[in-house]
Amino acid sequence: MAEFLYVAIDKNGKERKGSLEAENRERAYDKLKNEGMILLDLNEANALNKDIKINLGGKVKPRDLSVFCRQFVSMINAGVTIVDALNMLSDxxxxxxxxEAIRQVRIDIEKGESMADAMVKHDTVFPSIMVSMTAAGEASGKLDTAFSRMADQFEKSAKLQAMIKKAMIYPIILFFVAIIVVAVFLIKVIPSYTDMFEQLGSELPGITRAVVAASDFVVNNFILILVVIAALVIGIKIFAKTENGKDFFGNLAIKVPVMGKLNVKTACSNFARTLSTLLYSGVPMIDALEIVSRVLSNSLYKKALLHAKEEVAKGVPLSEPIASSGLFPPMVSHMTKIGEETGDVEEMLNRLADYYDEEVQAATESLTAAMEPMIILVLAGIVGILVAAIMAPMVKMYGDLEHV
Structure with a gap:
């Protein structure tokens, strides 16, 4: 397969530039013609003209998907065909x-594929929950309802993520400021005072000797320290990708003081909201549990939901494996059980998600309020020790002079 670069006019009269793979130039021409393109230029890619594709980001953000879903629903409800709606949205x-993914989905639909089958080819753009709900919406004839629910799901997911990130920005900034301050003191400030300390002739105070020793160690072993830190970071990342590492960090995330409760509440909110959305759209419970297990990042919750899927397949109510997992607060299993008894699990899960969204917001605000003064005190303590180490010899020297 060779890669070809093209310049063409699309159905709407707009000039498009891009690339495609084909066996030869004739096949590339036929592909573009079948897409309704009027070809202006077509050349085989080489080292000089080949597009350099750089992926600057990870997955498409939930906010982007939310906007796409809202706009798609608006167009469908206005009577626009799916193909035309996707064509406008890709522009x-x-x-x-x-x-680009929307454009490719539109092309595949024009070839006769279902929207869900077209979307599954772009699993790095469209998450599994979106593909499954699209399939359910197409099967039930309620594609607009499915996309409306997905828009709500992505909006609330984006809001939750933004809330947590906002809470962590301030502590992270202060943490790095503390590291920079300590590094500057140890590498630049303390060495400049070392000669003066030696000229004083008197014995240096203990705090000064300790800081000077720390400064000498950092200056003399700076490269070694960087290598050790880099090795630790790489080692941790490699370990985190192993099964034991995933379980270790998953357990750490829910057990660590202060942050543990917030992580549990966030996982409960994501679980309840995603499962409710899938069930409401007509996705079977067993399939929905597998999809939710892929949505959650904590490996312990993934395994718990996969086990719940197996139990549900045997006829066991969902509330039982949820309760026996020990990972979810009692309220989650209780609300799920009530939903099972009333025959309205998705509504109960939706209410549960709303409750935990509020809990996450309250916990995040409390965490931020508690961490700000704590970090400032720690930073002030570190700077205070370094300043005291510099000032102590001077104070001692003036005291000695007074007794002369």
Whole structure:
């Protein structure tokens, strides 16, 4: 397969530039013609003209997917066909990666594929929950309802993520400020005072000797320290990708003081919201549990939901494996059981998600309020020790002079 670069006019009269793979130039021409393109230029890619594709980001953000779903629903409800709606959305979507995926989905639909089958080819753009709900919406004839629910799901997911990130920005900034301050003191400030300390002739105070020793160690072993830190970071990342590492960090995430409760509440919110959305759209419970297990990042919750899927397949109510897992607060299993008894599990899960969204917001605000003064005190203590180490010899020297 060779890669070809093309310049063409699309159905809407807009000039498009891009690349495609084909066996030869004639096949590339036929592909573009079948897409309704008027070809202006077509050349085989080489080292000089080949596009360099750089992926600057990870997955498309939930906010981007939310906007796409809202706009798609609006167009469908206005009587626009799916193909035309996707064509317009591919032109006006700001995220280039999402725009290209939408364009490819539109092309595949024109070839006769279902929208879900077309979307599954772009699993790095469209998450599994979106593909499954699209399939359910197509099967039930309620594609607009499925996309409306997905828009709500992605909006609330984006809001939850933004809330947590906002809470962590301030502590992270202060943490790095503390590291920079300590590094500057140990590498630049303390060495400049070392000669003066030696000229004083008197014995240096203990705090000064300790800081000077720390400064000498950092200056003399700076490269070694960087190598050790880099090795630790790489080692941790490699370990985190192993099964034991995933379980270790998953357990750490829910057990660590202060942050543990917040992580549990966040996982409960994501679990309840995603499962409710899938069930409401007509996705079977067993399939929905597998999809939710892929949505959650904590490996312990993934395994718990996969086990719940197996139990549900045997006829066991979902509330029982949820309760026996020991990972979810009692309220989750209780609300799920009530939903099972009333025959309205998705509504109960939706209410549960709303409750935990509020809990996450309250916990995040409390965490931020508690961490700010704590970090400032720690930073002030570190700077205070370093300043005291510099000032102590001077104070001692003035005291000695007074007794002369």
């Amino acid at each position: 006006q979507t700001e995220n280039k990666r999402l725009a």
